Amino acid sequence: MSKTNASSALNPKGGDDVSPQKIVILGVGNLLLSDEGVGVHVANELMKMELPSGVSVVEGGTDGFRLIDIITEADRLIVVDAVKGGASPGTIYRFNIDEVKSCPSGFKTSVHQIGILEVINLSGLIGRTPHTIVIGIEPKSLEMGMELSPEIKAKIPRIIELIKEELKHLT
């Protein structure tokens, strides 16, 4: 389910007031709808890589409610998903989930099944909401198909670079 690189509870920086943060990278989306699955493709790539200790990668598919324990157990969450923001395909977005909540119509009006952001919002009700960053990619195609569009596929190395930069700030 996830690849966890947290090999020990030791804090490499020393000091006893800090325990290592649990950072979760959560790639979500539907593999059957071409670019909708970009988060899943990114997660699968990240799982092959060496990541700092305390970082785990979860491929969440299109799950909703069932990701809630993964979310509430994380200190920091990085969600990777397709985001329809209206810019040109391949555009990469980065936002803090709190910034989105204040958007006029927000995510709460989403007609989709319980979506990932709704679940993150819910996590406050049963535990705590982790500090959450969303890395979003504007899709080109949402047609049925198991391959990414070439333009989106070409962006994956850059998305991974950006995630690694996020991790540098966090670990």
Place this chain on the structure above:
Amino acid sequence: MGKKITIDPMTRIEGHLKIEVEIEDGKVKDAWSSGTMARGFEALLIGKDPRDASYVTSRFCGVCYSVHQICSARALDAAFGANVPWGGNLIRNLIMGAEYIYDHLIHFYQLSALDYIDIMAVANYTGKDRDLLAVKDKIVGLVKANDTFPLTPRYKPDEFSVRDPDMVISAVSHYIQAFKMHAKARNMGAIWGGRTPHYQNIVVGGVTSYPDINQVARFRTMLDEQKKFVEEVYIPDVLAFGTGPLWPLAKMGVGGGHYNYLAYGDFPKDQKGQNLVFPAGVIIGLDPANIKVDFLNPDDITESVKYSWYRENNPVHPYKGEQVFDLDKKDAYSFVKAPRYKNNAMEVGPMARMIIAKNPTLLDLVSKGAKPGAVARHAARAIETKLIVDACYTWLDELLTEMTKPGFKIHDTEHWDPPESGMGSGFHEAPRGALGHWVKVKNKKIDNYQCVVPSTWNASPRCENGVRGQYEESLIGVPVPDPDNPINVVRVIRSFDPCLACAVHIIDPHTNEIKKFLIE
């Protein structure tokens, strides 16, 4: 012509559903159920190695992935001629058992409970229980912060809504506990499935990894916890609501529909699969005093597309079904097809299963006056959750016994390679109801693949004969005293646990404001 109201989208369900009702004299006179999102993932499978089907179909839906995986594996078992060893079937049963616990808890607490309680009553709680006071503080805090999703938006509570502060606050605390319980149930499946979501181990011929004693022990410990919750919280809640404040709704039998029921049957108790935890069968026109269950012949299933956005076609068996859209078709109003059994619209799901099983607990409630309808559907769901929990213990014991036998097997490796050609059907009683997959293999590749999912049965539009689908029929006569607050309509529809999800998971904020966050 009465007043027409439309509920679009139905919320707190999985997927996209539009319900239209015509109201006359405070009651529903006619109803239309419309799946507003196209399915048709089956087309992706054509030409693929058949063994991929159980993985690809598990991506159909983010909610019920494992049910497609098992159903697909069973269709392939039939097409390949594979005999799943008992050890493999036990592990499949345990995975799907955990799925039931998860699905039914989430349906009752997360998706339905809010239809029956006035959540704001928690503010009137005057008791001293510390845990409940914490719940009160949390909810009141959220209300003050204007951040009450998903508790709101909601329909206005009506005369059937539970307002007793003690009862409401205990339900809300269970709502919160249920989150933890279904997250745990999900991990029970992952013990065998290797990961979750989208388990890895269910394949044609059985399962892929041998169990060890530690896995059995871990599953049992987690099952103990679920059993406690189901017996001490879930079932008492359903009974307290159903036979208490909701008893008038139960007696009215709101949401009954056609009283036709269908179950494929599931959860084999032995290798031959002749004894099932949930028996198969069909009931046409239920007479509760004299329940007559007919033999089910899946060859008698047809799908009509008369009112669906698919190319005109006569009703055909799913083996012959096709997915060619016709969006301009006159009179069509849904992407859902209309499955019929010998021309009858059927209900599938927990109530169908428990009536076909002649479950004594449910029949006792019925004999006391609860008509089969929305409230009875919740009761049936709770009853079968307990049956499944108990069965899981038996399967664990049997698995331990199997594991000690020489030559213990979990997979029919002889039949791993695809046949030149073949056909197979696979059935599963998914938590939401009867699920069927049909596969045709030609030149070792998939030649055709069709699924009829539970909500296709329940949410279907009309057919050639003008017979309404089960959702539509179950809405006829439902009281709607206030057209601006059709709370009984949503109670009825949600009692079926609709799943129209085709799992589009994209973040779509309905605003271009997101553009300000673009970084490159």
